[in-house]
Amino acid sequence: TPFRIQNYRTLAYVLTTLVYLVIGAAIFDRLESTQESISYANLQTRIDVFRQQHNMSKSEFENLTRTVESRLNYRKKQWKFIGSFYYATVVLALVGYGHAIPYTKAGRAVTIAYALIGIPMWLIMIQSVGERLNSLITFVLKRIKRHFKRKREPQITAMELLTCEALLTVLTLATGSYVFHRYENWRYFDAFYYCLLTLTTIGFGDLVPMQKDDYGSIGWLYILFCIMFILTGLTIVASSGNLLILRFVETNTKRSRNERYEM
Amino acid sequence: TPFRIQNYRTLAYVLTTLVYLVIGAAIFDRLESTQESISYANLQTRIDVFRQQHNMSKSEFENLTRTVESRLNYRKKQWKFIGSFYYATVVLALVGYGHAIPYTKAGRAVTIAYALIGIPMWLIMIQSVGERLNSLITFVLKRIKRHFKRKREPQITAMELLTCEALLTVLTLATGSYVFHRYENWRYFDAFYYCLLTLTTIGFGDLVPMQKDDYGSIGWLYILFCIMFILTGLTIVASSGNLLILRFVETNTKRSRNERYEM
Ligand SMILES: [K+]
Ligand SMILES: [K+]
Structure with missing residues (x-):
């Protein structure tokens, strides 16, 4: 019957899109995850060096982060x-x-x-x-x-x-x-x-x-x-x-x- | 003639949208500009206080800003x-x-x-x-x-x-x-x-x-x-x-x- 056909067609579209999303997720995970971890590690090192140079505690750095964050909004x-x-x-x-x-x-x-x-x-x-x-x-x-x-x-x-x-x-x-x-x-x-x-x-x-x-x-x-x-x-x-x-x-x-x- | 009518109709849509954009620009300028200036001034003060506290030069602060900027990407x-x-x-x-x-x-x-x-x-x-x-x-x-x-x-x-x-x-x-x-x-x-x-x-x-x-x-x-x-x-x-x-x-x-x- 025609309404069944339309329902199945819609279901096929939904499933295709979901599969496409899952494939996308797998690809982007693969492409970006490693680079993200590397950059993150580099950044941690940079922060540690910076904190030592300026003799800054963790909470001071957090406070500073918040200041700079607001600054970014007003570039x-x-x-x-x-x-x-x-x-x-x-x-x-x-x-x-x-x-x-x-x-x-x-x-x-x-x-x-x-x-x-x-x-x-x-x-x-x-x-x-x-x-x-x-x-x-x-x-x-x-x-x-x-x-x-x-x-x-x-x-x-x-x-x-x-x-x-x-x-x-x-x-x-x-x-x-x-x-x-x-x-x-x-x-x-x-x-x-x-x-x-x-x-x-x-x-x-x-x-x-x-x-x-x-x-x-x-x-x-x-x-x-x-x-x-x-x-x-x-x-x-x-x-x-x-x-x-x-x-x-x-x-x-x-x-x-x-x-x-x-x- | 019909094509003229359609052209004028389109022109009317375009002009209406442009006027609406100009009105929007005026409103958002009015609403946000003042607050933006106030926040910006407050922030400058906060940065000056911070730099004094930590005895930091302008270029050191710029460098720090860049570090924190990258950090924000990895929240x-x-x-x-x-x-x-x-x-x-x-x-x-x-x-x-x-x-x-x-x-x-x-x-x-x-x-x-x-x-x-x-x-x-x-x-x-x-x-x-x-x-x-x-x-x-x-x-x-x-x-x-x-x-x-x-x-x-x-x-x-x-x-x-x-x-x-x-x-x-x-x-x-x-x-x-x-x-x-x-x-x-x-x-x-x-x-x-x-x-x-x-x-x-x-x-x-x-x-x-x-x-x-x-x-x-x-x-x-x-x-x-x-x-x-x-x-x-x-x-x-x-x-x-x-x-x-x-x-x-x-x-x-x-x-x-x-x-x-x-x-
Ligand atoms: K969008
Ligand atoms: K968007």
């Missing part, structure tokens, strides 16, 4: 207007680096309200712009086809559209990797890693741009780039997502239309 | 199997707290590949389970209606379904807030703030559960809860999203079907 003032704008963008885009954290209870409460209103707004905006982007690409592709193939009414396939989206994504990643490498002095690989973690909206926050005090004479242009990278980058990803995931959802919805609200 | 070993599982969950769910960060280049490369394969898998899984959850709720609601209203074929409206989803979301938030308050010693408000930031997938990482060394005799149950909170919480949000956002996208797609790939 740069984050909440001037442009920083707050970046914060708002990072919240709405669901990236959430955590480089700027509201300290006040009011800041936290407003963040909650701001996110609950803003996120649907953002999703609608991104989806709408992504859809327009697809239209633009189709328009341009048709022009090109008309010119070279001399057809009156050239058709654009979903595959051609997706290829263009993929190229645009690669272009965004390449541009981002280059610019962040240049202005943040990150290695190319790290800049690429940052771009990918941002465009997937994972946003670990281990690498965050705009944290230096000075970016030279064209610093304002770089700051504009940082914000536009999130806005346009996510739009390009959204327009591919528009085609890919929504197509899947549509298929899935159609397939289970008869069984939709049945068990 | 707890994150990469044992269960920690790696939590990491994998946090990556696929797009939450990305950043509490555990791959140190090795291999770890970063594998994270990229893992995310690119896993995220579509995750989205399909979440969407499928969410759809099944909607079916289950409809089934239960029909049973209840049949029992109390004695109708043969009771109908369930989208509104009734959404109300149930909303209730489920509130229940998840309440349960989460209570459990995290109890086991992490967070204030209720902070636990609630954590739950909301996680279920929206923003995931700042300022509050992350499972960072203490010991959670008592039923610690394993609590760890299970932490992981299940992300898995089931996001499913419940996804099934509401299924109804709300996808309905919007469908309407939008239908509305612009004629104009879709036109400019």
Whole structure:
């Protein structure tokens, strides 16, 4: 019966994902555990040497740690207007680096309200712009086809559209990797890693741009780039997502239309 | 003409979002800037006192800061199997707290590949389970209606379904807030703030559960809860999203079907 099929399909998805998580856990454990232990041991040595040099007790060191910890939160003032704008963008885009954290209870409460209103707004905006982007690409592709193939009414396939989206994504990643490498002095690989973690909206926050005090004479242009990278980058990803995931959802919805609200 | 209308609609969405970002920037600047300056000044005093007490030069303090910074990365070993599982969950769910960060280049490369394969898998899984959850709720609601209203074929409206989803979301938030308050010693408000930031997938990482060394005799149950909170919480949000956002996208797609790939 159809509802059984849908249940088993869902169960298969869940099990696949769980297996994938277990495999991931095993791999990351293998990759990171050893390095973590080594670094941890090195650090202990460094702390012991330091404590001897400065003739410091364990509790004094703990106290010091707490002071330095708070200092880390203030490496740069984050909440001037442009920083707050970046914060708002990072919240709405669901990236959430955590480089700027509201300290006040009011800041936290407003963040909650701001996110609950803003996120649907953002999703609608991104989806709408992504859809327009697809239209633009189709328009341009048709022009090109008309010119070279001399057809009156050239058709654009979903595959051609997706290829263009993929190229645009690669272009965004390449541009981002280059610019962040240049202005943040990150290695190319790290800049690429940052771009990918941002465009997937994972946003670990281990690498965050705009944290230096000075970016030279064209610093304002770089700051504009940082914000536009999130806005346009996510739009390009959204327009591919528009085609890919929504197509899947549509298929899935159609397939289970008869069984939709049945068990 | 229809394409003009769609372009203007998109432009209106973009402008609305930009205005909302500017308003947000102004509010967060206002809320956080003053507190930031005060805390920063307090901290400077604390550092000066500390340096005097320990007869420490500025560069020595900088060196110390760097040592303590690395120490913060190792507050707890994150990469044992269960920690790696939590990491994998946090990556696929797009939450990305950043509490555990791959140190090795291999770890970063594998994270990229893992995310690119896993995220579509995750989205399909979440969407499928969410759809099944909607079916289950409809089934239960029909049973209840049949029992109390004695109708043969009771109908369930989208509104009734959404109300149930909303209730489920509130229940998840309440349960989460209570459990995290109890086991992490967070204030209720902070636990609630954590739950909301996680279920929206923003995931700042300022509050992350499972960072203490010991959670008592039923610690394993609590760890299970932490992981299940992300898995089931996001499913419940996804099934509401299924109804709300996808309905919007469908309407939008239908509305612009004629104009879709036109400019
Ligand atoms: K995130
Ligand atoms: K995040």
